[in-house]
Amino acid sequence: MELPFAESYKIKMVETIRRSTREERQQWIKEAKYNLFNLKSDQVFIDLITDSGTGAMSDKQWAAMMLGDESYAGARSYYTMKEAIKEILGFDYFLPTHQGRAAENVLFSTLIKEGDILPGNSHFDTTKGHIEFRKAVALDCTIDEASDTQLEIPFKGNVDPEKLEKVLQQYPAEKIPCVVLTVTNNTAGGQPVSMQNIRDVSALCRKYGVRLLVDSARFAENAYFIKTREAGYADKTIKEIVREMFSYADIMTMSSKKDAIVNMGGFVAFKEEALWQKAQMFCIMNEGFITYGGMSGRDMNALAQGLDEGTEFDYLETRIRQVAYLGSKLDEYGIAYQRPAGGHAIFVDAKKVLPNVPKEEFIAQTLGVELYLEAGIRGVEVGAILADRDPVTRENRYPALELFRLAIPRRAYTNNHMDVIAAALKNVYDRRDEITRGYRITKELPIMRHFTIELKKAER
Numbered sequence: 001m002e003l004p005f006a007e008s009y010k011i012k013m014v015e016t017i018r019r020s021t022r023e024e025r026q027q028w029i030k031e032a033k034y035n036l037f038n039l040k041s042d043q044v045f046i047d048l049i050t051d052s053g054t055g056a057m058s059d060k061q062w063a064a065m066m067l068g069d070e071s072y073a074g075a076r077s078y079y080t081m082k083e084a085i086k087e088i089l090g091f092d093y094f095l096p097t098h099q100g101r102a103a104e105n106v107l108f109s110t111l112i113k114e115g116d117i118l119p120g121n122s123h124f125d126t127t128k129g130h131i132e133f134r135k136a137v138a139l140d141c142t143i144d145e146a147s148d149t150q151l152e153i154p155f156k157g158n159v160d161p162e163k164l165e166k167v168l169q170q171y172p173a174e175k176i177p178c179v180v181l182t183v184t185n186n187t188a189g190g191q192p193v194s195m196q197n198i199r200d201v202s203a204l205c206r207k208y209g210v211r212l213l214v215d216s217a218r219f220a221e222n223a224y225f226i227k228t229r230e231a232g233y234a235d236k237t238i239k240e241i242v243r244e245m246f247s248y249a250d251i252m253t254m255s256s257k258k259d260a261i262v263n264m265g266g267f268v269a270f271k272e273e274a275l276w277q278k279a280q281m282f283c284i285m286n287e288g289f290i291t292y293g294g295m296s297g298r299d300m301n302a303l304a305q306g307l308d309e310g311t312e313f314d315y316l317e318t319r320i321r322q323v324a325y326l327g328s329k330l331d332e333y334g335i336a337y338q339r340p341a342g343g344h345a346i347f348v349d350a351k352k353v354l355p356n357v358p359k360e361e362f363i364a365q366t367l368g369v370e371l372y373l374e375a376g377i378r379g380v381e382v383g384a385i386l387a388d389r390d391p392v393t394r395e396n397r398y399p400a401l402e403l404f405r406l407a408i409p410r411r412a413y414t415n416n417h418m419d420v421i422a423a424a425l426k427n428v429y430d431r432r433d434e435i436t437r438g439y440r441i442t443k444e445l446p447i448m449r450h451f452t453i454e455l456k457k458a459e460r
């Protein structure tokens with residue numbers, strides 16, 4: 001008999017989580033103004049709001065924490081992190097930051113001027129926020145296939161090279177501080193970008209004299225998909241694939257809370273010494289001195305160890321198979337999601353699950369509230385609320401897809417939890433004919449409103 005698959009780790013420490021009643025949840029979500037971010041974590045049974053900073057560190061990472069050097073300048077931990085970044089990712093220069101958006105802040109403060117254009121593949125919301133805040137434009141050049149949730153193609157996160165080339169032809173290089181390639185493509189559903197696409201995008205950048213920035217939060221998951229889906233990579237190690245991916249990049253930003261499996265941390269890395277030097281001022285001003293930036297020594301140690309573990313095949317196989325397992329349960333129940341299952345999350349196609357809620361009443365958000373009421377599960381809306389208003393017209397933007405993201409924390413939940421999530425979604429789906437109204441906004445911020453937005457039930 002063929003042996004079934006099992007996780008490549010065993011559990012050394014546990015954290016208690018608590019079920020609640022529907023009545024309790026009704027009260028809590030009302031108090032939270034129907035914004036899942038406003039719930040207390042104790043009011044949540046299974047927390048899938050993000051895979052960012054929510055993973056379980058390994059015994060080796062915890063051991064590395066104890067060896068942290070907290071010196072203000074020139075700490076050993078800085079050099080440990082520097083070595084890992086050079087060895088695993090191939091970058092000579094870097095600045096530690098407290099998380100990914102801080103890396104974006106340091107980099108974009110250095111690079112962007114008003115009116116600039118930054119093409120890319122579905123820029124992540126903080127990336128878009130940092131670009132638009134500087135009165136520059138984030139132009140989406142993702143392949144059209146990414147918006148058909150039912151289409152199964154191996155690299156649905158790709159940039160459309162024709163779209164990109166048009167942008168590069170239309171604007172002078174001085175107006176394009178960099179192309180932003182996000183791997184995996186979070187917003188399009190945790191979908192990977194192929195090595196061929198990375199190569200093609202890099203070649204276009206070279207042709208037009210523009211830098212390539214890789215937003216690398218989930219670079220290792222991307223490498224796993226290249227190994228398992230792209231011809232010519234099956235026999236390469238994840239680390240070899242990662243080195244090739246970054247050989248095409250000029251700059252990388254990383255939210256290390258994802259594929260470096262730490263609770264907090266990030267960095268921006270450069271191949272060019274001059275750009276690194278220019279960025280130092282913004283690191284010192286906003287984060288901290290250049291050898292710690294926004295991080296403590298112990299966190300830099302854990303990050304370095306996490307980069308090594310996160311680029312091991314067995315770990316990645318366990319991780320990505322768990323996400324695929326949840327996808328297979330949803331298949332059983334006929335629940336549509338962005339196919340194939342992504343690296344870090346399942347993105348449920350909310351328009352298909354709740355076909356009777358009007359888009360003006362925020363379909364994916366409505367699904368999120370229903371799933372919370374059903375079983376205390378918290379995910380996140382990736383739809384019209386996240387899309388913010390158009391910076392010029394101030395009208396709501398309605399993206400083609402209304403997705404509800406169930407992000408799976410690394411090494412934190414078991415497949416029994418995945419079974420509960422799938423069953424709860426099925427129960428909501430079975431009630432879809434009764435769910436006809438969503439929510440209206442009562443309070444919002446001008447940028448990245450989803451974190452703090454307040455809502456009320458739409459009235460009949």
Ligand SMILES: Cc1ncc(COP(=O)(O)O)c(C=O)c1O
Pocket residue numbers: 052099100101102124126127182186215217218255256257266
């Ligand atoms: C692709 C991508 N880029 C950037 C970020 C921002 O990172 P952080 O949350 O660490 O600020 C995220 C976070 O989710 C992300 O997914």
